[in-house]
Amino acid sequence: MTPQQISLVKSSWAQVAPISQQAAALFYGRLFELEPKYKALFKGDMKSQGKMLMSMLNTAVASLDRLDTIVPAVQQLGQRHVGYGVKEDDYDTVGAALLWTLGQGLGDAFTEEVEEAWTIAYTTLADVMIEASRDVAA
Known part of the structure; x- marks a missing residue:
């Protein structure tokens, strides 16, 4: 990523972060609209799930200019998602x-x-997760 792109992500995230609870609800609503079968993957409290998502995004955005510091955590996240039944093509839907x-x-x-x-x-982050998930699946 270029410094300009990193700056755009960080500044736009700063506008979304104050409404993170609503953003999380919108995200999961849209995700389940795009792929209703994903609802079955989330057995816990969606409010807590939303907080975890926003926290993870906050950390990722804050670390974009030093990705090497979060790659191990992103790899672990990708490996954990294999256990949840997440497939490679699911990342496209999540991205959308x-x-x-x-x-x-x-x-x-x-x-x-x-x-x-x-x-x-x-x-960039999804590719790290996908690559790590292949290590688990192999």
Whole structure:
């Protein structure tokens, strides 16, 4: 990622973070709309799940300029998701739900440049998770 893209992700996240609870609800609502079967993967309290998601995103965004510091945690997350039944193509659906949620939360501030920056950030982290999940599945 370029420094400009990192800056776009960080500044846009700063606008979403104050409404993180609503953003999490929007995200999961959209995720389940795109793929209703995912509801079965979430057996716990969705409010707590939303808090974990937002916390993870907060950490990831804060670490974009030093990804090496979070790669081990992202790899572990990818490995854990194998146990939840997550498949490689599920990451595309999650990415689509995330981008949609950001678009809802940011409105007109969700420009093409911001969307591209978020797409690169998500793809970078998802690729690490997918690669780690292959290690478990092998």
